[in-house]
Amino acid sequence: MSSGYGRAPFVTSRRRLTAKATKERIVNSRLTQTIGLDYPIIQAPMAGTSTSALAAAVSNAGALGSIAIGAVDAEEARRQIQATRALTARPFNVNVFCHATAAPDPAGDQAWINRLRPLFAPFDAQPPEQLRDIYPSFLDDDAQLAVLLDERPAVVSFHFGLPRPKQIAALKAAGILLLATATSPAEGQAVQGAGIDMVVAQGWEAGGHRGVFDPADDLMFATLPLTRLLTSRLTIPVIAAGGIMDGAGIVAAMTLGAAGAQMGTAFVPCPESAADAAYRRALEGQEAQRTRVSAVLSGRPARGMENAFMRQAEPDAIAAYPRAYDIGKALNTAAKAAGDDGYAAQWAGQGAPLSRIMPADQLVRTLADEIDRAASIFRSDETNRAVGSNVGKNHPPRQAAP
Structure with a gap:
């Protein structure tokens, strides 16, 4: 009896240490370290729904807020970037569309x-x-590129494909971190090959427009398989996107190697979004x-x-x-x-x-708390399995009763 009780403090201590290590690994991911975030969370850029107020609230709370300028002209894009910057000194993301002009x-x-x-x-x-x-596509919009080079947001992301090599080179020379959406392993390889810094693995579950380069060749990968395929094949950080609504989902994606999660639908009900009453x-x-x-x-x-x-x-x-x-x-x-x-x-x-339904900053804090709890549960279960697997290794098996 005493030996069984004597093992409890060690197991409890080990659980605490492993849970703490898991939390630190998640909080100090390649996403958070590279951009300077407190949490491995990106609020997805949603054209027509994202606002400067939403992006700033998310960024001020320690995650990465985003605005989308693919549906506006260069003048309005500049206004939105400046409006966001007036509300936060933290990094934020600006998203553009790179569709092939029909x-x-x-x-x-x-x-x-x-x-x-x-x-x-x-x-x-x-x-x-x-x-x-x-x-108009960013591929053909010199005015949009000029605004980005002039305003220099911390992060620029691409949807529907990749920009031209000269656009990538210009943005990187300006010190801007680049992200791009991929919906398949082949697109992920293309993103890395183009010199983009991080890839967003958008699964079939995701809301909004598919980021697929060619809609006629959409392989419809789900978020978790796509995330694991990309993390196992690429060297750049992978951000999971699609169907992730809480901290448990974030931890699940990061367990597969993701550096963080991008979440859109979760932020639509926030009062800072532009969603109308019917949408809500x-x-x-x-x-x-x-x-x-x-x-x-x-x-x-x-x-x-x-x-x-x-x-x-x-x-x-x-x-x-x-x-x-x-x-x-x-x-x-x-x-x-x-x-x-x-x-x-x-x-x-x-x-x-x-x-x-909650303010954006409260949602970020809630997600952070859920990450802590999910990480602790995951590591506790893992510790239980590890401890259980060692039981009896130094003792002969019991003889069956006659």
Whole structure:
């Protein structure tokens, strides 16, 4: 009996030490050390939802806040960067879109207009006569590059692909840390080969637009397998993204080698986000239980809460991104004017039912506490297994009773 009790202080001490070591390894990850963060958390850049107030609150709380400028012109991009900087002295991320500019296709555009025309009729509205490229790609936007080089945010990230080599070289020469999204091992290799500093492993579970380079070749990797594949093959840090909503999810990803996690849907309910009342109600309701990936809203696959637009629009022969988004936004404007929110882009990941309503700084602190608890549980379980495996090694096995 005494020998059994005598082992307890050692086991307890070992648990405390291993839990502390796990916490330190997570807090002092390559992500936190490189950027100067307190926690290995990135608030995802969400065009139309992220705000300077949200990004600053996250950064001030010790994580990495983000704004998205892919849907605005250079002048507005500068204003948003400066507005964020006025609210925080901590690092923050600025995201741009690197999609390949679609070739003109008047016939295809007109076919998509005609296909959606019946959806406008209940709202006494007409679709646009022609579709516009409402979001220029960063690949062709010298003005956006000039703003980034002038303002020099700590971090710039890329979605839908990679920038041109000369753009990468210019940003790195300006001392800016670069991140890029990858949805497959091949894309991850391309990100590392291009000289990008870190890769965001976006799983199929993630809300918002898929960062896939070529939507026609989307292999739909889930977050955890993709994270493990990239951490085992790449030398640059990997940030897991997709379906991660709490500290346990962050620890799970980091157990597979991730340097941190990027979270979008978790921050949508924060009062600092630009989500409207309908979006917030949907996240709180049954709508959050049903998310799906669809390209009908914008022309590129994106995961959001299922709505009337996704159900009614035929998914074939969709106009190219971002021209499809032009008519999608027009339809939503007409529907909202009539009091119908069923055509809005309410992007959300598969973890949406786990979302919580609280200020951004409180959410970061909550996630940090959950990381501590999850890390302690993980290491305690591991210690139990290790101690259990040693029991009896120095003693002969008991003889079976006759």
